[in-house]
Amino acid sequence: MLSRFRVLAAAAAAAVALFVSLPARADAPGTIVEVAEGAGTFKTLVAAVKAAGLAGTLSGPGPFTVFAPTDDAFAKLPAGTVESLLKPENKEKLKAILLYHVVAGKVLSSDLKSGPVKTVGGEDLTIDLSGSAPKVNDATVIKADIPASNGVIHVIDTVLLPK
Numbered sequence: 001m002l003s004r005f006r007v008l009a010a011a012a013a014a015a016v017a018l019f020v021s022l023p024a025r026a027d028a029p030g031t032i033v034e035v036a037e038g039a040g041t042f043k044t045l046v047a048a049v050k051a052a053g054l055a056g057t058l059s060g061p062g063p064f065t066v067f068a069p070t071d072d073a074f075a076k077l078p079a080g081t082v083e084s085l086l087k088p089e090n091k092e093k094l095k096a097i098l099l100y101h102v103v104a105g106k107v108l109s110s111d112l113k114s115g116p117v118k119t120v121g122g123e124d125l126t127i128d129l130s131g132s133a134p135k136v137n138d139a140t141v142i143k144a145d146i147p148a149s150n151g152v153i154h155v156i157d158t159v160l161l162p163k
Helices: 001-021 032-039 043-051 071-076 081-085 088-101
Strands: 065-067 103-105 115-118 125-127 139-148 149-158
Touching: 032 043, 032 065, 032 139, 032 149, 043 065, 043 071, 043 081, 043 088, 065 139, 081 088, 103 115
Parallel strands: 065 149
Antiparallel strands: 065 103, 115 125, 139 149
16 A cells, blocks of 8 residues: 555656646736737837836736837827836826726727727727727727737727827
């Protein structure tokens, strides 16, 4: 009986060792913040999320849908706007702008419907599906359905500004 126990214990130990040594799956996405950091085209957005103190929230369980402006989208803002928003004294304004890009829940492109959508910031975005590409207010969705462990990212070409 002791011999059988040793065989089972050795097998269990080998299974645990194998599991622990396996690399993380390459197709397992990180959080919204990790996916954005890894993409390389959201450096300004990630810096803004961190400056606004939202990195923890957007790395949390969610789920969230983020309409994520690219670095090129931020570059279209008037000169000095991003630098000004990143200052500590503008943290609340920056936070309001960023939360205007976030919707509660995981909303895939196939789930989008034309009309208003409430953001986690409390204001409405307007989704328009009548054209060749979905629009969110005046921004065009240039890439949709980027998975994250806590939601989904839709890439947009313009920074959304709340009223």
